[in-house]
Amino acid sequence: MDDPNDRADRFELIAACEGAVLARLANEILESDPPLDVLQEPKPQLLMQRVREPVERRPFNLGEVVVTPAEVELGGERGFAMRPGKAERAAFSGAIVDAAIAGGHDRRATMTDELAAAAERREAERRRAWNESRHTAVEFETLEDDG
Amino acid sequence: MGYVAVTAGEEIIERAADLFEKQRLDGDAETLSVVQLEGQLERLTAQAASEGGLYAPRLAALAVKQAQGDTVEASFLLRAYRSTLERWDETVTVDHGELFATRRVSPAYKDVPGGQLLGPTKDYTQRLLDFDLEAEDGREGEPDDPTAEWDVADEDPETVTNVMAILREEGLVEEPAAVGETEPSDTTRTPVTHPAGRDEVLQELARGETGALTALGYSALRGYGQVHPTLAEVRVGRLPVKIEHPYTGEVVTVTDVEVSESEAVVPVYAKRDDPQFAFGYGLTFGRNERKAIAMTILDASIQLDGRDEPAENPEFVLDVIDGMDSFGFIEHLKLPHYVTFQSILDRIRSIRERTLEGDGGANSGSDPAPTEVETDD
Numbered sequence: 195m196d197d198p199n200d201r202a203d204r205f206e207l208i209a210a211c212e213g214a215v216l217a218r219l220a221n222e223i224l225e226s227d228p229p230l231d232v233l234q235e236p237k238p239q240l241l242m243q244r245v246r247e248p249v250e251r252r253p254f255n256l257g258e259v260v261v262t263p264a265e266v267e268l269g270g271e272r273g274f275a276m277r278p279g280k281a282e283r284a285a286f287s288g289a290i291v292d293a294a295i296a297g298g299h300d301r302r303a304t305m306t307d308e309l310a311a312a313a314e315r316r317e318a319e320r321r322r323a324w325n326e327s328r329h330t331a332v333e334f335e336t337l338e339d340d341g
Numbered sequence: 342m343g344y345v346a347v348t349a350g351e352e353i354i355e356r357a358a359d360l361f362e363k364q365r366l367d368g369d370a371e372t373l374s375v376v377q378l379e380g381q382l383e384r385l386t387a388q389a390a391s392e393g394g395l396y397a398p399r400l401a402a403l404a405v406k407q408a409q410g411d412t413v414e415a416s417f418l419l420r421a422y423r424s425t426l427e428r429w430d431e432t433v434t435v436d437h438g439e440l441f442a443t444r445r446v447s448p449a450y451k452d453v454p455g456g457q458l459l460g461p462t463k464d465y466t467q468r469l470l471d472f473d474l475e476a477e478d479g480r481e482g483e484p485d486d487p488t489a490e491w492d493v494a495d496e497d498p499e500t501v502t503n504v505m506a507i508l509r510e511e512g513l514v515e516e517p518a519a520v521g522e523t524e525p526s527d528t529t530r531t532p533v534t535h536p537a538g539r540d541e542v543l544q545e546l547a548r549g550e551t552g553a554l555t556a557l558g559y560s561a562l563r564g565y566g567q568v569h570p571t572l573a574e575v576r577v578g579r580l581p582v583k584i585e586h587p588y589t590g591e592v593v594t595v596t597d598v599e600v601s602e603s604e605a606v607v608p609v610y611a612k613r614d615d616p617q618f619a620f621g622y623g624l625t626f627g628r629n630e631r632k633a634i635a636m637t638i639l640d641a642s643i644q645l646d647g648r649d650e651p652a653e654n655p656e657f658v659l660d661v662i663d664g665m666d667s668f669g670f671i672e673h674l675k676l677p678h679y680v681t682f683q684s685i686l687d688r689i690r691s692i693r694e695r696t697l698e699g700d701g702g703a704n705s706g707s708d709p710a711p712t713e714v715e716t717d718d
Contacts, residue, residue: 201586201588201589201591202586202589202591202593205586205593206593206594206595209593209594209595209596210596238426239426239427239428239429240395240423240426240427240428240429241428241429241430241431241432241582241584241595242428242430242431242432242527242529243396243432243435243580243582243598244431244432244433244434244435244525245434245435245436245437245580245624246434246435246436246437247437247543247622247624248437248438248503248505248506248604248622249505249517249620249621249622249640250517250539251517252517252523252525252539252540253434253522253525253540254525254539254540254543254544254547255431255525255526255527255528255529255540255544256544256547256600256624256625256626257391257394257395257396257544257547257548257626258394258395258396258423258428258529259395259396259397259432259582259595259596259598260395260396260397260400260426261429261582261595261596263429265587272588274586274587274588276429276584276595277595277596278582278595278596279397279398279399279400280397280399280400320441320498321495321497321498322493323443323498324441324443324496324497324498324499325493325494325495325496326443326488326491326493327442327443327444327458327460327461328456328458328493328494328496329491329493329494330458330459330460331456331457331458331459332456332457332459333452333456333457334451334457336451
């Protein structure tokens with residue numbers, strides 16, 4: 195998920211970006227009062243998480259995850275975003291950012307830089323978590339009975 | 342006999358609720374924020390989310406705050422909230438191997454590929470009260486980071502090899518029969534009927550009440566069952582949540598959820614001439630290894646489909662495992678049952694009168710013979 199110009203990558207970048215960053219970007223986009231239609235109101239919904247278990251390799255429903263999707267049309271370009279949790283403002287902002295980048299907004303470069311920076315921060319957190327975990331790697335030794 | 346409505350002053354009920362709320366606010370201590378609960382009592386909020394079958398950490402923290410720490414009440418609140426939401430869709434099925442593990446131990450394999458990662462745990466320390474934590478109260482500034490002095494490496498994150506995959510490579514685990522991809526049942530929409538499918542069993546166990554799973558799993562270990570597993574591995578980490586993008590159809594990741602996972606290898610001795618392995622699996626939202634392990638034991642036990650031991654009887658296990666069900670039935674007993682009780686009183690009195698009439702009052706000074714009375718609750 196590293197190319198903000200690719201729709202699928204951008205979806206993941208927006209999903210992972212801090213809500214405050216998205217809100218700021220969306221406000222900047224709306225400053226010029228572009229035509230905006232809300233195609234899907236941002237409101238919490240459910241995703242049923244499906245997992246394939248290892249014994250029989252069959253899927254089962256683990257449980258539901260709260261997400262907030264939103265969809266807009268900005269200047270004739272559609273934008274879609276989905277955020278984890280109950281996050282109406284972030285989802286709405288994300289959909290606006292998605293549409294603006296897709297439509298070649300003047301501030302597109304700034305927005306893609308912000309999304310890339312958010313992705314880097316997230317990757318750094320993941321990397322730190324992994325390396326801290328590796329720092330607790332242990333080799334258990336079996337105490338053999340020589341007798 | 343049905344239930345009979347009773348009335349009481351709504352205002353009185355509100356007063357009682359106000360008193361309950363006052364208990365949380367009483368005293369000089371500052372109120373706990375939802376953010377604090379989410380960050381510092383994560384295992385409590387994770388349990389509520391797991392038993393509610395709803396992953397939403399912030400909302401789980403809110404539910405725990407509202408329920409004043411009662412996890413089953415909190416999970417009830419989460420399920421009630423869930424019932425108000427539309428379902429966007431099911432996720433793309435993720436393989437459990439996609440778990441990004443930050444803790445992984447294998448009690449079965451000492452030299453498991455990928456290594457034993459203890460991760461964040463106090464499993465190997467003594468359970469002693471830490472009075473230093475009291476000194477944190479009211480301290481200003483950022484708390485000390487106990488890992489601040491660590492000199493950690495800077496490696497690329499990896500996913501560790503799953504032990505079940507290793508056993509399969511060695512031919513110790515039978516390959517499952519190739520079956521077409523079937524749509525799993527969803528017990529939140531279709532009630533479980535017996536015999537329950539494996540997908541239904543796993544879903545019900547995953548949202549079961551931690552204490553109930555632990556007790557039933559423990560019963561198998563205490564001899565009320567055949568299953569005494571060796572855990573292949575226990576993992577804690579994050580599992581991706583994926584959907585198909587509505588515009589492109591590509592599979593994209595929305596977020597990830599913290600889960601606890603456990604796999605067990607279980608020698609089964611029921612058939613003396615054909616000893617075999619059984620396998621158990623446990624997966625649940627949040628950091629709750631106890632529940633994941635108990636789920637593993639119960640999954641393996643249920644596969645034996647026995648009728649003599651509680652943990653091996655799928656109908657019994659699935660009937661009693663859900664926190665909402667048990668909470669509701671147990672706690673409803675404290676609600677008014679005036680008509681039910683009046684009915685029982687009437688019958689008891691009637692029986693006593695008939696008994697006294699029958700013996701001509703000869704036993705009037707002693708208790709009547711014990712009589713079984715049926716209740717209709």
